[in-house]
Amino acid sequence: MRWNEIDRQTCSVARALSEIGDRWTLLILRDAFMRTRRFDEFAERSGAARNVVADRLEKLVEADILERRRYQTKPDRHEYRLTDKGLDLYPVIMTLIAWGDRWHDDGGGPPMRHKHGACGKRMHAVATCSACGDELDPRETTATPRDANHDYWKVT
Amino acid sequence: MRWNEIDRQTCSVARALSEIGDRWTLLILRDAFMRTRRFDEFAERSGAARNVVADRLEKLVEADILERRRYQTKPDRHEYRLTDKGLDLYPVIMTLIAWGDRWHDDGGGPPMRHKHGACGKRMHAVATCSACGDELDPRETTATPRDANHDYWKVT
Numbered sequence: 001m002r003w004n005e006i007d008r009q010t011c012s013v014a015r016a017l018s019e020i021g022d023r024w025t026l027l028i029l030r031d032a033f034m035r036t037r038r039f040d041e042f043a044e045r046s047g048a049a050r051n052v053v054a055d056r057l058e059k060l061v062e063a064d065i066l067e068r069r070r071y072q073t074k075p076d077r078h079e080y081r082l083t084d085k086g087l088d089l090y091p092v093i094m095t096l097i098a099w100g101d102r103w104h105d106d107g108g109g110p111p112m113r114h115k116h117g118a119c120g121k122r123m124h125a126v127a128t129c130s131a132c133g134d135e136l137d138p139r140e141t142t143a144t145p146r147d148a149n150h151d152y153w154k155v156t
Numbered sequence: 157m158r159w160n161e162i163d164r165q166t167c168s169v170a171r172a173l174s175e176i177g178d179r180w181t182l183l184i185l186r187d188a189f190m191r192t193r194r195f196d197e198f199a200e201r202s203g204a205a206r207n208v209v210a211d212r213l214e215k216l217v218e219a220d221i222l223e224r225r226r227y228q229t230k231p232d233r234h235e236y237r238l239t240d241k242g243l244d245l246y247p248v249i250m251t252l253i254a255w256g257d258r259w260h261d262d263g264g265g266p267p268m269r270h271k272h273g274a275c276g277k278r279m280h281a282v283a284t285c286s287a288c289g290d291e292l293d294p295r296e297t298t299a300t301p302r303d304a305n306h307d308y309w310k311v312t
Binding site: 011012013014015016017021022023026027030033034082085087088089090091092093094095096097098099100101102103104108109110111112113114115116117118119121122123124125126127128129130131132133134136137138139140141142143144145146 | 167168169170171172173177178179182183186189190238241243244245246247248249250251252253254255256257258259260264265266267268269270271272273274275277278279280281282283284285286287288289290292293294295296297298299300301302
């Protein structure tokens with residue numbers, strides 16, 4: 001299977017990755033959550049080549065993850081804002097940060113400090129069960145296809 | 157900046173993506189959490205070419221995310237198991253699944269049903285604040301560099 005067929009897998013991870021499974025795309029999304037909105041800032045902060053940034057921003061707009069808005073006329077200037085679908089990626093970015101902070105510490109602690117406005121405390125993201133609220137442990141969960149005859153991995 | 161320099165960014169996301177920011181790698185990790193352990197199964201389920209699977213498995217072993225273990229001799233056969241560092245990626249995979257289930261539904265609901273053994277209920281992952289336990293909302297959090305002179309995006 002080639003990568004451009006990956007969204008034909010039934011799996012939600014495969015479909016998600018068909019839109020955001022590119023590494024530069026994930027860096028651009030990180031920056032969007034850090035209130036980055038303009039092309040030049042995305043290019044500078046991601047470190048990607050300008051043509052790569054332009055391509056990834058365009059794909060994110062097509063996927064309805066970012067919205068391109070004009071914020072000035074004469075000359076026209078645009079900025080990129082997260083849509084609801086884009087904002088909903090926050091858990092993915094925050095759990096990636098938590099993992100990076102834990103396993104890629106350079107000795108100085110997390111490079112960014114995250115504060116939760118609601119409680120006022122420094123925090124990191126914890127993935128919890130939507131039913132009981134306990135922290136998820138891969139050894140305590142099971143995954144089963146929605147029907148027994150369903151081939152989870154099959155390309156349709 | 158080229159991609160192979162990305163782990164020189166101070167950012168935890170950039171460092172994390174230097175190890176797992178490849179789309180085939182993330183599919184292989186998805187399968188590892190579904191109890192996939194053998195090379196042939198990884199190749200079949202990910203749909204990637206065998207040389208790609210071999211390359212990604214080797215990199216995941218080098219990164220200490222998977223461990224290669226011999227489970228049979230004469231002839232030697234090996235399997236791949238998640239390490240503690242690998243198991244700690246569960247929140248990333250589960251939040252990706254939750255996003256994919258929500259935004260890439262084909263009309264039939266989530267292709268996989270996840271059940272939390274501890275409470276016995278069907279669930280999806282929710283990213284919560286480690287301090288107060290509330291669900292995280294990007295509009296309610298702030299991120300600041302660990303010191304004022306620190307350039308978060310700078311390549312060191």
